[in-house]
Amino acid sequence: MLSQAFLGAWLLLAAPSLATDTCKAPINHPGEPFSYVQPRNTTILTPYGDSPAVLPSPNITGNGGWEDALKKAKKFVNQLTLEEKSWMATGQPGPCVGNVLPIPRLNFTGLCLQNGPQCVQQGDYSSVFISSVSAAASWDRQLLYDRAHAMAEEHKAKGTHVILGPIGGPLGRSPYDGRTWEGFAADPYLTGVCMEETINGMQDAGVQANAKHFIANEQETQRNPTYAPDANATTYIQDSVSANINDRTLHEIYMWPFANAVRANVASAMCSYNRLNGSHSCQNSYLLNHLLKGELGFQGYVMSDWGATHSGVSSVESGMDMTMPGGFTLYGELWTEGSYLGKNLTRAVKNGTVEMTRLDDMIARIMTPYFWLGQEKNYPSVDASVGPLNVDSAPDTWLYDWQFTGETSRDVRANHSAMIREHGASSTVLLKNERNALPLRKPRNIVIAGNDAGPLTQGPNLQADFEYGHLAGSSGSGSCRFSFLSTPLDAINARARKDGSLVQSYLNNTLLTTSALTSPLWIPQQPDVCLVFLKSFAAEGEDRTSLDLDWNGNAVVEAVASHCNNTVVITNSGGVNVMPFADHPNVTAILAQHYAGEESGNAIADVLYGDVNPSGKLPYVIAYNESDYNAPLTTGVETNGTFDWQSWFDEELEVGYRYFDAHNISVRYEFGFGLSYTTYGLKDLKAKSSAPSNLTALPAKRATQPGGNPALWETVYTLEAEVSNTGDIDGYAVPQLYLEFPTSTPAGTPPSQLRGFDKIWLTAGEKQTVTFDLMRRDVSYWDVVAQDWRIPSGSFTFKAGFSSRDFHANATATLIKA
Numbered sequence: 160m161l162s163q164a165f166l167g168a169w170l171l172l173a174a175p176s177l178a179t180d181t182c183k184a185p186i187n188h189p190g191e192p193f194s195y196v197q198p199r200n201t202t203i204l205t206p207y208g209d210s211p212a213v214l215p216s217p218n219i220t221g222n223g224g225w226e227d228a229l230k231k232a233k234k235f236v237n238q239l240t241l242e243e244k245s246w247m248a249t250g251q252p253g254p255c256v257g258n259v260l261p262i263p264r265l266n267f268t269g270l271c272l273q274n275g276p277q278c279v280q281q282g283d284y285s286s287v288f289i290s291s292v293s294a295a296a297s298w299d300r301q302l303l304y305d306r307a308h309a310m311a312e313e314h315k316a317k318g319t320h321v322i323l324g325p326i327g328g329p330l331g332r333s334p335y336d337g338r339t340w341e342g343f344a345a346d347p348y349l350t351g352v353c354m355e356e357t358i359n360g361m362q363d364a365g366v367q368a369n370a371k372h373f374i375a376n377e378q379e380t381q382r383n384p385t386y387a388p389d390a391n392a393t394t395y396i397q398d399s400v401s402a403n404i405n406d407r408t409l410h411e412i413y414m415w416p417f418a419n420a421v422r423a424n425v426a427s428a429m430c431s432y433n434r435l436n437g438s439h440s441c442q443n444s445y446l447l448n449h450l451l452k453g454e455l456g457f458q459g460y461v462m463s464d465w466g467a468t469h470s471g472v473s474s475v476e477s478g479m480d481m482t483m484p485g486g487f488t489l490y491g492e493l494w495t496e497g498s499y500l501g502k503n504l505t506r507a508v509k510n511g512t513v514e515m516t517r518l519d520d521m522i523a524r525i526m527t528p529y530f531w532l533g534q535e536k537n538y539p540s541v542d543a544s545v546g547p548l549n550v551d552s553a554p555d556t557w558l559y560d561w562q563f564t565g566e567t568s569r570d571v572r573a574n575h576s577a578m579i580r581e582h583g584a585s586s587t588v589l590l591k592n593e594r595n596a597l598p599l600r601k602p603r604n605i606v607i608a609g610n611d612a613g614p615l616t617q618g619p620n621l622q623a624d625f626e627y628g629h630l631a632g633s634s635g636s637g638s639c640r641f642s643f644l645s646t647p648l649d650a651i652n653a654r655a656r657k658d659g660s661l662v663q664s665y666l667n668n669t670l671l672t673t674s675a676l677t678s679p680l681w682i683p684q685q686p687d688v689c690l691v692f693l694k695s696f697a698a699e700g701e702d703r704t705s706l707d708l709d710w711n712g713n714a715v716v717e718a719v720a721s722h723c724n725n726t727v728v729i730t731n732s733g734g735v736n737v738m739p740f741a742d743h744p745n746v747t748a749i750l751a752q753h754y755a756g757e758e759s760g761n762a763i764a765d766v767l768y769g770d771v772n773p774s775g776k777l778p779y780v781i782a783y784n785e786s787d788y789n790a791p792l793t794t795g796v797e798t799n800g801t802f803d804w805q806s807w808f809d810e811e812l813e814v815g816y817r818y819f820d821a822h823n824i825s826v827r828y829e830f831g832f833g834l835s836y837t838t839y840g841l842k843d844l845k846a847k848s849s850a851p852s853n854l855t856a857l858p859a860k861r862a863t864q865p866g867g868n869p870a871l872w873e874t875v876y877t878l879e880a881e882v883s884n885t886g887d888i889d890g891y892a893v894p895q896l897y898l899e900f901p902t903s904t905p906a907g908t909p910p911s912q913l914r915g916f917d918k919i920w921l922t923a924g925e926k927q928t929v930t931f932d933l934m935r936r937d938v939s940y941w942d943v944v945a946q947d948w949r950i951p952s953g954s955f956t957f958k959a960g961f962s963s964r965d966f967h968a969n970a971t972a973t974l975i976k977a
């Protein structure tokens with residue numbers, strides 16, 4: 160049942176200028192001129208699961224420091240013909256995964272868009288960095304920035320103008336989502352920090368970032384429509400899944416990290432495959448025009464995900480600025496009739512269906528980041544070697560005569576491997592460590608077990624769940640081509656040779672669970688330690704069906720632990736794995752490494768041997784059982800209606816740890832948890848500065864800047880606490896601040912929400928003061944009636960510690976009087 164307040168909020172959104180629900184807009188078929196004009200002056204009531212239309216699409220203003228770049232962009236636009244404008248908004252096949260054609264007469268060499276949340280996907284002689292979920296597990300702002308900056312340096316050297324990343328959606332509503340490893344954390348605050356630092360790092364290196372997938376792209380199953388087998392991608396059997404989310408949840412959970420992205424002046428945003436409240440994301444005008452370009456003040460351009468454009472005029476008027484890869488098919492003449500844009504966009508402007516001012520704004524938005532980052536000045540040309548590696552459009556499909564200059568197969572790796580090794584170790588999470596199992600102290604007899612320990616056996620590109628080989632990256636558009644891969648087997652063998660240790664390897668999981676451990680073993684003696692390396696594959700295009708480790712991993716641990724009283728388990732996974740073996744008395748230590756890039760083996764060896772004190776923290780919850788998780792994916796429908804794929808986000812704000820806390824459910828390892836080889840303390844949480852005496856519940860109305868109302872980003876309260884290293888080993892502490900809202904906050908507010916963290920180096924016995932600055936947005940909830948962020952009256956409780964359930968100090972304060 161919908162609340163009156165919620166229905167009232169939607170009524171407030173229904174203004175006379177709004178049009179009918181965009182999901183009802185007809186599809187423009189190939190070769191068909193734009194002829195549909197949405198009716199105006201229609202007042203509508205749109206409840207949860209429906210999306211109102213908001214027109215027109217706001218024009219770029221240049222706010223946020225883009226004013227000079229916008230002037231250059233408008234000057235450029237004024238020199239273009241109508242046809243040139245249309246092709247700039249329409250992708251074409253070429254050497255990069257996405258391509259905007261050159262305009263030689265204006266010395267514009269085009270735009271190269273490349274996949275790359277972990278690497279230059281189409282890159283030989285390039286590095287494979289730690290994955291995004293690994294970076295989130297570091298809880299380290301500087302690491303996030305440095306990783307992104309180095310990655311962008313490699314992209315730029317290969318000629319990339321736009322990196323298709325970072326990823327704020329999927330957020331991780333469900334641990335079964337196949338792409339959570341490409342994103343960061345099952346928490347909007349942590350993901351928001353990761354997005355902002357990553358975008359700053361990329362764009363400081365001179366490469367455009369692309370925040371994706373906007374929005375609520377929380378499952379792979381039915382992310383795209385099912386088409387009739389004889390159709391040219393225009394006739395749906397069943398449409399893509401609709402993520403149906405209420406207003407408050409959309410703002411507080413799924414939009415939150417994108418607000419950080421826009422605040423960081425992200426160059427572009429990618430609208431997602433799924434529908435949002437019934438309307439395709441790339442033609443959802445409420446989503447793109449009202450929320451992204453309006454409320455958040457986004458100044459860049461909106462591009463479609465590859466094939467996510469399902470209409471012409473509706474998409475253009477709804478705020479999409481660029482369609483990728485450009486058409487239904489990559490074959491045909493240059494101005495293929497198989498595109499919703501292209502020639503059809505030219506026709507639409509000529510017949511008055513789309514106004515020239517709208518097309519001009521599309522191109523101004525595309526070109527402003529180009530000039531803002533100085534990409535018109537001596538920018539590296541596209542490396543010819545990326546073309547043959549393009550799995551989306553092979554060279555024989557190119558319709559334009561692409562000319563290449565500069566060195567081919569450029570080595571862009573620099574000295575990044577050393578940083579990647581450091582990052583891999585810094586992001587490793589120590590989950591269990593009993594009987595002083597770790598760090599290793601020159602063990603004399605070592606067993607290495609599990610099919611994740613050894614080298615790749617089926618090529619340098621991980622495109623499937625191969626049985627043998629170390630899993631340091633994964634598949635889909637986020638996949639990487641390894642120039643080399645440090646495996647655990649290599650790294651530990653190197654250590655063993657140095658220490659004079661004996662190493663025995665058992666890399667066949669099937670044999671480990673059947674016959675390998677039944678014959679005389681552990682020659683010449685019981686091993687000092689058994690290191691079991693297991694993996695869990697997750698990839699774009701498919702969702703996970705189990706949270707168990709792959710290749711019978713749980714049974715492998717049981718088999719080894721039954722013979723070895725000091726079994727250490729290391730997992731390489733895209734996210735959550737349930738770990739029933741964690742209670743086994745012979746499993747003395749567990750580490751979660753995720754996908755740690757090309758130096759993965761050396762990085763885990765650095766942690767195992769104590770060269771690096773582990774400091775990673777979980778960016779999600781590990782429950783006892785799969786059945787403990789809420790928010791199941793929509794994996795099927797029993798009916799065959801066109802729009803029957805509906806995913807109702809009825810858990811609302813109870814995403815990740817918020818759900819477990821709200822229902823007091825015991826977990827194996829909570830959000831933010833991670834052990835160290837030392838111990839830490841935290842005490843004396845107190846206010847450093849009080850809230851302003853004139854603090855109002857609602858923010859002052861100020862001119863929108865990138866990120867929204869600037870008042871939301873102002874610090875309104877500051878706390879500090881003393882953090883100490885109480886052990887005898889130097890290491891990084893990760894103090895965390897959680898917030899419990901007053902009882903006056905509407906029902907459904909989670910009992911604890913992350914609102915601050917830091918990562919500080921402490922020598923043994925050292926103490927430092929950590930400071931947590933809280934912005935207005937941090938202490939506000941989204942008021943669906945006021946359509947604004949409201950600070951509630953009453954007493955806040957601030958809880959500081961080292962995880963979402965490990966609080967060492969509390970403080971209370973009232974920011975707004977009733």
